[in-house]
Amino acid sequence: MFWRDGNQVDHVSVTDRSFQYGDGCFTTILTKSGKMQLWGQHVKRMERALLRLKIAAVDWQQMKAELERVVSRKALAGIKIHVSRGEGGRGYSPCVNRGPLITLSQFDFPDSYTELRQVGLExxxxxxxxxxxxLLAGLKHNNRLEQILAKEEVERSDRLDGVVLDINGNVIETTMANIFWIRDGVLHTPSLDMAGVEGVMREEVIRVANQDELPISIDSFKLNTLMSADEIFVSNCILGVAPVTKIQDAQFPIGSMTRRIQEKLGQ
Incomplete structure (x- = not known):
């Protein structure tokens, strides 16, 4: 179901700039029995995106009240906050007749995710x-064409997800998650200064690692570095943290550090 301005909707205006140009940003939040998880971190992430995209600020207190009215009461579910710059504006001009416009949508927790957290994914x-x-690296903006093309490729394979590199051959993420790996006792994750999405759960993993004084390397890494890992896992806010057991034909064990991070995050 979808809501805008407090009303349930099933369509948006053809002049909506998110429809016309992908002009906006979004975030997806895990909910537990009607309670939004990591709310403050999601707000900070959206504020960063709105600031960089030069979209007017959102009243987050009012937004939270609206979300609490429509959020699912199921044990596990998800809700998406989609922000469009607004309606109107000729061509690329960011001047709008009204905006920003916020659309809320809820969805069920994917049945497979609980199992993936335990047995891992290929x-x-x-x-x-x-x-x-x-300029746009790190943001979860509404124009996701690269990820759509990558996901189309994944769906032609027999795998659930895929590792995505940048044009220089650096590991960036998967089509739906951030990626981490342990090598020689050091946690590695790609720098997202030039491409990719800085996930809220990625920040949580880094926070937990810092609390545990686990050495972290955030840098540019070629594929061979990832493939020589001792253990690998992925993260996003709905899935949480899930181990990776295979990339192409290379197999990886579910490691103790992955399990430790899962435990620290309440999984």
Whole structure:
């Protein structure tokens, strides 16, 4: 179900700039029995995106009240906050007749995710490569064409997800998650200064690692570094943390550090 301005809707205006240009941003939140998880972190993430995209600020206190009215009461579910710059504006001009416009939608927790957290998932390696764009890197903006093309490639494989590189051959993420790996006792994750999405759960993993004084390397890494890992896992806010057991034909064990991070995050 979808809501806008407190009303349930099933359509948006053809002049909505998110429809016309992907002009906006979004975030997806895990809910537990009607309670939004990591709310403060999601707000900070959206505020960063709105600031960089030069979209007017959102009243987050009012937004939270609206979310609490429509959120699912199921034990596990999800809700998405989608922000469009607004309606109107000729061509690329960011001047709008009204906005920003916020659409809320709820969805069921994927049945497979609980099992994936335990048994892990297998990844393919995507041929689609991400372009470099420091202006938009890190943001979960509404134009996800690269990820859609990568996901189309994954869906032609026998795997659930795939590793995505940038055009320089650096590991960036998967089509639906951030990626981490342990090698020689050091936690590695790609720098997202030029491409990729900075997930809220990625920040949580880094926070937990810092609390545990686990050495962290955030840098540019080629594929061979990932493939020589001792253990690998992925993260997003709905899935949480899930181990990776295979990339292409290479197999990886479910490691103790992955389990430790899962435990610290309440999984």
């Amino acid at each position: 990844l393919t390696l995507c041929e689609v490569a991400l372009g470099l764009n420091p």
